[in-house]
Amino acid sequence: MNLSFANTTHADVDTLVNIRIAAMRESLERIGRFDPIRARERFVASFDPGFCRFILADGERAGFVLLRHNADHLLLDHLYVVPTQQGRGIGQAVLAELFAEADAKSLPLKVGALRDSDSNRFYQRHGFVKTAESEWDIYYEREPRA
Template sequence: MNLTFLPVTQSDADVLVSIRIAAMRESLERLGRFNAQRARDRFLASFDPDLCRFIEADGVRVGFFQIRPHQDHWQLDHLYVEPEHQARGIGAAVLRQIIADADSQNMSIRLGALRSSDSNRFYQRHGFEQTGETEWDIYYVRHIRTLRPDNL
């Protein structure tokens, strides 16, 4: 699979909202919390096109992610793959690249996931540890992994 990360512009906001809603709808419906307008508003409140990238797999646009850099960590605000492209390893490949980039910059990664979402198991499988929770979300961190000389 050939992955490419493409720039996003402000004019892409509606497309990104559609991808987010499609990816989250089932989980939100399980919680009885699906509301398209609220999903749109929550995304737009944190959307920054300079920090966001489309995900293309073999030339097909399949999702997007947004990473917000902080002084001591990266905040993975969004990572969505459209439902028809899920369960093909795309999200895992994207996350492995994000992790490798964060490790090379000595940055931990923080994120939140909807409580009922399958993404919780996905992030735990990739080394994220739970740090807290609220009524609707679970929060995670993946600490910096560095290569020690004895691991080379």
């Protein structure tokens, strides 16, 4: 698989929201929190195309990643792979890119995951350690490697 990234713009918001909803729908339905209007509003309220990139697998849009750069850490704000593309190692390959960036800057990488979502196991399997919990989310951090 050939993995690459493409920039996003404000014109891509609907596409990004649709990817987010498709990727999260099952997890949100499981906890009774699926609401596509709220999902859209929450995403649009904090969307910044300067931090967001489409994930391309063999030239095909397979999802997107949004990484925010803070002074003391990098925040993986969004990582979604469309359901038909899941299980191909795309998320793992994206994490490898993000780990390299965090390690080069000697910064921890932080992420939050919806409670009871499969993404919790994914992040733990890739070296993230739980740091906090809230009513709906679990927060993780991966320290930089030397």
